[in-house]
Amino acid sequence: MNKEKILKYTSFGLIILITVLLMAATVVEKFCGSAFVRQYIYSSPVMIVLWGLMALSALGYLLQRGIHMQKITFLLHISFALILAGALTTHICGRQGRLHLRVGDDDVNSFVLPDGNRAAFPFEIALDDFELRYYQGTLAPMDYISNISIQDDDGRISATISMNNIFKYRGYRFYQSGYDADNNGTTLSVSFDPFGTTITYLGYLCLIVSMLLFFFQRGSIFRSLLKNPILKNGALMLLFFVGVGAKAANIPSDFADSFGKLYVYYNDRIVPLQTLARDYTAKLCGDVSYEDLSAEELLCEMFFNFDEWQDAPIIKVKGKDIRTILGIEGAYASINDFMDGDSYKLSTVLRGADAKTRRNAEMATEKFNLVMLCSSGMLLNIVPEMNYDTETVEWFSLADRKNAIIGATIEQIAVALYAEDYDKAISLVDEIKSEQEKVAETVLPEKLTFNAELLYNNVHCGKPIAIICIVIGMAAYLITIRRDISRLLFIPMCLLFAYISINMVLRAMVSGHVPLSNGFETMTFMAWCCSLLAIIFSKRFRYAMPFGFLICGFSLLVAMMGESSPQITLLMPVLHSPLLSVHVMLIMMAYTLLAFTMMNGVTAMVLHFTHRGTAVQIEYLSLISRILLYPAVFLLTVGIFIGAVWANVSWGRYWGWDPKEVWALITMLIYALAIHVQSLKWFRKPIHFHLFCVVAFLSVLMTYFGVNFVLGGLHSYA
Numbered sequence: 001m002n003k004e005k006i007l008k009y010t011s012f013g014l015i016i017l018i019t020v021l022l023m024a025a026t027v028v029e030k031f032c033g034s035a036f037v038r039q040y041i042y043s044s045p046v047m048i049v050l051w052g053l054m055a056l057s058a059l060g061y062l063l064q065r066g067i068h069m070q071k072i073t074f075l076l077h078i079s080f081a082l083i084l085a086g087a088l089t090t091h092i093c094g095r096q097g098r099l100h101l102r103v104g105d106d107d108v109n110s111f112v113l114p115d116g117n118r119a120a121f122p123f124e125i126a127l128d129d130f131e132l133r134y135y136q137g138t139l140a141p142m143d144y145i146s147n148i149s150i151q152d153d154d155g156r157i158s159a160t161i162s163m164n165n166i167f168k169y170r171g172y173r174f175y176q177s178g179y180d181a182d183n184n185g186t187t188l189s190v191s192f193d194p195f196g197t198t199i200t201y202l203g204y205l206c207l208i209v210s211m212l213l214f215f216f217q218r219g220s221i222f223r224s225l226l227k228n229p230i231l232k233n234g235a236l237m238l239l240f241f242v243g244v245g246a247k248a249a250n251i252p253s254d255f256a257d258s259f260g261k262l263y264v265y266y267n268d269r270i271v272p273l274q275t276l277a278r279d280y281t282a283k284l285c286g287d288v289s290y291e292d293l294s295a296e297e298l299l300c301e302m303f304f305n306f307d308e309w310q311d312a313p314i315i316k317v318k319g320k321d322i323r324t325i326l327g328i329e330g331a332y333a334s335i336n337d338f339m340d341g342d343s344y345k346l347s348t349v350l351r352g353a354d355a356k357t358r359r360n361a362e363m364a365t366e367k368f369n370l371v372m373l374c375s376s377g378m379l380l381n382i383v384p385e386m387n388y389d390t391e392t393v394e395w396f397s398l399a400d401r402k403n404a405i406i407g408a409t410i411e412q413i414a415v416a417l418y419a420e421d422y423d424k425a426i427s428l429v430d431e432i433k434s435e436q437e438k439v440a441e442t443v444l445p446e447k448l449t450f451n452a453e454l455l456y457n458n459v460h461c462g463k464p465i466a467i468i469c470i471v472i473g474m475a476a477y478l479i480t481i482r483r484d485i486s487r488l489l490f491i492p493m494c495l496l497f498a499y500i501s502i503n504m505v506l507r508a509m510v511s512g513h514v515p516l517s518n519g520f521e522t523m524t525f526m527a528w529c530c531s532l533l534a535i536i537f538s539k540r541f542r543y544a545m546p547f548g549f550l551i552c553g554f555s556l557l558v559a560m561m562g563e564s565s566p567q568i569t570l571l572m573p574v575l576h577s578p579l580l581s582v583h584v585m586l587i588m589m590a591y592t593l594l595a596f597t598m599m600n601g602v603t604a605m606v607l608h609f610t611h612r613g614t615a616v617q618i619e620y621l622s623l624i625s626r627i628l629l630y631p632a633v634f635l636l637t638v639g640i641f642i643g644a645v646w647a648n649v650s651w652g653r654y655w656g657w658d659p660k661e662v663w664a665l666i667t668m669l670i671y672a673l674a675i676h677v678q679s680l681k682w683f684r685k686p687i688h689f690h691l692f693c694v695v696a697f698l699s700v701l702m703t704y705f706g707v708n709f710v711l712g713g714l715h716s717y718a
Contacts, residue, residue, distance in 0.1 A: 007061035014054035079206035086200030094193035101127035260296035265381040265395030306375040319360035384440035456506035469553030477546035489545040497531040516584040523559035579646035586639030593632035601693035622686035663703040
């Protein structure tokens with residue numbers, strides 16, 4: 001065996017070994033904790049040696065093959081070596097820790113390291129003042145601000161530290177991390193890494209530049225794939241064959257719609273009461289409507305006509321054991337089903353049952369209590385009051401009735417509804433809204449934002465759209481095997497793209513940030529990317545439309561997992577960063593492209609095992625997947641490292657070995673193997689490549705879903 005082969009097998013063998021170790025580490029972390037895997041796996045001497053040997057053998061292999069003559073490709077690989085060198089420098093020379101300061105305390109000259117020891121500053125630091133800022137009209141923190149002063153040989157200087165606004169001094173970086181409950185103390189993250197960060201960032205810069213230039217490099221594999229004659233004629237070569245009853249509403253919809261347009265303080269935001277009604281109904285019934293009633297109608301019935309609804313099966317109950325205790329046959333229970341005289345039927349289960357039964361009982365009890373809160377008015381924080389001591393507007397529930405005008409008007413509405421004088425009831429609702437606007441004028445959302453949320457609530461219907469997309473995608477997929485129907489699907493796909501775009505714009509207007517902050521929003525963005533790519537690729541790739549509808553449908557369906565989409569919330573201060581939006585966008589675009597390669601792989605596998613003479617079609621599909629794989633891997637890689645920059649700006653460390661970080665790295669390493677076709681001959685055979693794309697997509701699923709629902713970690717919200 002010659003030297004080149006030895007270096008090749010060593011390089012790729014070590015990549016595979018490191019990948020397997022990283023996979024194992026995330027599982028071990030679940031049982032042994034983060035500190036254990038960081039010490040004995042991620043930062044262990046063995047792992048450091050493995051990374052170093054891999055980098056050196058890869059560099060030797062590149063030189064043996066003469067890749068250094070291809071400047072852009074060589075720079076691309078060198079950038080990874082720089083990143084690893086920066087990580088090693090940080091590991092050896094860097095220091096991180098925490099610093100706790102209190103207003104009025106003496107100057108501090110050291111900080112606490114992760115192992116509990118203290119490290120000295122070459123200066124002294126003190127907290128002059130701390131300020132906690134809230135979103136206007138709410139109690140949701142918007143920013144944490146520490147005003148500090150540093151005593152040095154050159155004198156005393158002052159500085160301000162807040163979320164995403166770090167302070168640098170003599171090689172030390174200070175990040176706002178937390179604060180004391182009395183607002184007189186702060187916790188700062190401290191990082192000292194003057195050399196490692198610089199080397200790492202240089203590697204990131206080289207990586208991005210080389211990846212951009214790669215697509216324009218003459219003689220590259222990517223350019224040769226685009227010129228393949230099979231790709232141009234592929235569309236012509238794919239021509240072959242394949243063998244509880246509804247409860248009558250007492251409250252009209254006009255009144256319910258008007259009531260839904262009141263302001264309510266909910267989930268740390270001032271929103272239309274319609275938003276609360278939708279979440280309430282979804283939580284209670286498992287959908288945003290109850291039979292023929294809208295969410296607003298059901299909430300009004302529960303509040304104004306509660307006595308008439310105590311026998312209605314409106315609470316969705318999970319678990320046969322809980323249903324047996326409640327004495328119900330179906331999935332829905334009434335209020336009275338929970339009670340046995342004055343005794344609550346689930347009280348015993350909540351104390352002494354097994355974990356699963358107790359959890360189901362807790363969920364049922366939560367819904368039962370939600371109904372009680374609604375009927376009593378405690379759920380409806382629609383009463384604003386000006387606190388003149390603090391000069392802030394506070395919101396109270398109808399049960400508190402701090403505002404005599406609103407409390408009396410609610411009673412008049414109840415009388416008007418009982419008398420079926422609905423016009424008067426609606427006019428009284430308008431009076432409440434006028435009173436709200438009078439008292440809380442300074443903190444209410446803008447009319448445009450408020451109306452945008454109303455429109456979003458009305459046009460958003462993710463689950464039905466998702467099911468329609470899946471049905472269209474499956475039917476189109478079966479038909480496309482016989483003939484190309486891309487033209488017929490073009491307009492429906494454009495409408496789908498417009499629908500998702502409108503939803504995202506409205507959600508952005510309502511939330512005040514780019515809608516990429518949670519699982520629902522990122523999966524919606526993935527559906528948006530998929531529909532856009534389907535439109536772009538439809539003329540060159542006949543399966544683009546079927547795949548587009550299928551992936552869009554499944555993405556929207558996953559977004560709706562649970563009983564409803566997550567509530568629109570104000571972002572944590574640390575999440576207010578444009579880097580976060582770019583990071584998530586790039587990652588989700590990469591996942592979308594990888595999903596296309598997976599669907600191509602499934603199609604090729606079906607053709608391979610069910611039809612003869614399909615070699616050309618399978619090769620055509622492999623060409624499409626190979627073309628998509630390059631931007632997918634590059635987007636994923638850049639997205640990961642932009643996320644690292646964001647983490648460094650926010651928390652003082654660009655890599656923390658969080659499970660999702662690790663699995664994103666694993667996914668990148670796995671898919672990077674398939675790019676090296678010239679070195680790894682196994683991938684040259686189309687059917688092998690398709691099999692890889694199908695199996696490799698499991699790493700994407702693990703990265704996005706497995707971490708969220710199984711492994712947990714800092715990224716489990718996304």
